[in-house]
Amino acid sequence: MLLTLLPAVFFLAVVVAPPLNQDVAAVLSFAERMVAGEPLYTHLIDVNPPLVFLLALPAAWLAAFTPLSAVQAWLALLLLFCAGIVLLCLRLRRAAGPAEAAMLLALLPLTLLLAGYDFGQREHLMAVAAMPYLFLAERRIEGLRTAWGLIALVTLIAAAGFALKPHFLAVPALVEAVVLWAALRRGQLARALRDPVPWGMALLWLAYLALIALRFPAYVETIIPLVRHEYLGFAGPSLGRALMTVHLFSATVATIALLLLAASRGARALGWLPRLLAAGALGGLAAALVQLKGWSYHVVPVWMCAGLLCGIVAARAADRLLPPRAARRLAPMLAAGTCLVLALLMMRGSEAPWREFTYRDATAGRLAAWLTEHAPGARVMALSPDIYPAYPAMNYAGNRPVLRFMSTWLLQAVYATCSEDGGRFRAPERMEPPERFLFDAVAEDIAEWQPRLVLVARDAHIAWCGGQPFDMIPYFSRHPRFAEAWRHYRQVGEIDGTLMFLRQE
DSSP states (O other): OGGGGHHHHHHHHHHHSSOOOHHHHHHHHHHHHHHTTOOBTTTBBOSSOTHHHHHHHHHHHHHHHSSSOHHHHHHHHHHHHHHHHHHHHHHHSOSOOHHHHHHHHHHHHHHHHTTGGGTTSHHHHHHHHHHHHHHHHHHHHHTOOOOHHHHHHHHHHHHHHHTTSGGGGHHHHHHHHHHHHHHHHTTOHHHHHTOHHHHHHHHHHHHHHHHHHHHOHHIIIIIHHHIIIIIGGGSOSOHHHHHTSHHHHHHHHHHHHHHHHHHSHHHHTTOSHHHHHHHHHHHHHHHHHHHTOOOGGGGHHHHHHHHHHHHHHHHHHHHHHSOHHHHHHHHHHHHHHHHHHHHHHHTOTTSTTHHHHTGGGSHHHHHHHHHHHHSTTOEEEEEOSSSTTHHHHHHHHTOEEOOSBSOOHHHHHHTSSOOTTSOSSOOGGGOOHHHHHHHHHHHHHHHHHOOSEEEEESOOSOOOBTTBOOOHHHHHHTSHHHHHHHTTEEEEEEETTEEEEEEOO
């Protein structure tokens, strides 16, 4: 039986090995700065709602008051959370046969770890939090008695996971539609409408909205207009082009196959969990399509639901069709085979474990090594349109970022087209408020904090205009405070397009 856990052990080694996902690293860094006293949305500017930062605060606190680094604390807490989710799912499963019991013991840990490099992304957190909710949904449909404390705990966890992004509400909407459809077929619609789970989640979401309005008013006043006017227009390609990306295309094909499998007569005879997992996969795909990016982490919920659905169908079919003794003998081989196939499927392409194997020679690994040698624990400003490689390199070197933004993505949005007057940069007096906010903030941050090191991306990811590239140093040097501070910096190196400027005392 221990052999069936080898794929999960392999992915466990992957998720604890560097590098930490860049988005997760940036969120964790913001949480550390919050613990140090910098307020969110006034000194720390990001388009994400506050919940993801609040969830990272325990790791930041541990890092502040224990010998653990923030990365170590984050991974330890998230792995403990995953272990708790496995125990919750096992407790919520209905009376399982030997094949299903063996499958769940092997497949559940792998399912929660198979995100690999995307471990800890918001899509991954949502899918992990949704797993007990899906198991509970089957019990709700079948009328199985469940302790009120267990229902409340599962509802709280699920509501928090779905609240991480508005798009994630597609998952509970489709799952609850399946629950209501099952109740309607059984003539139990009135009982289903009195079910506390959806109403409890709705109340928690309303409480979260109230928390945002009362505790983080700057998010409503500053960030939402910024998202509406700049970020959404910067969102990405058309739906057709997004669907052609390898991750979204494969996830779409997989979801269609899951829906056909869950709707088949054989699968319908195996209980409601396969159909609920198919609904979860469809909701995850809908959330990915809305974001129009086609990035790997957007489809993590699809693969998590897909792997668990296939394993559940195979195990329940074995328990249903085979004598108990034969099912018991087959169980370890069936579980091991399913886990091996799923693990190999998730190792395709250029993500885990290939990023982990090549980390030391990759840009982030080399930058982290340079920072550790030349500026360990120092204040650093990163001027880059991308979060990577400054994050996670700065996390591993123990640096304290001083820029109030995670990246300079806003410049890509406001300079998506060339200036009407033909100049490469807009004059400060002609800037729209979002651009002027960034322009002033960068100057104020470098002047106030005087970082030991400034990292500058050679490529600003902005198209040339009038035969000129967009160079961030001349752009910001037009600000008097930035120009005065920049006199003290000299270039000391470059790693794959990231320029390093060290402050000369």
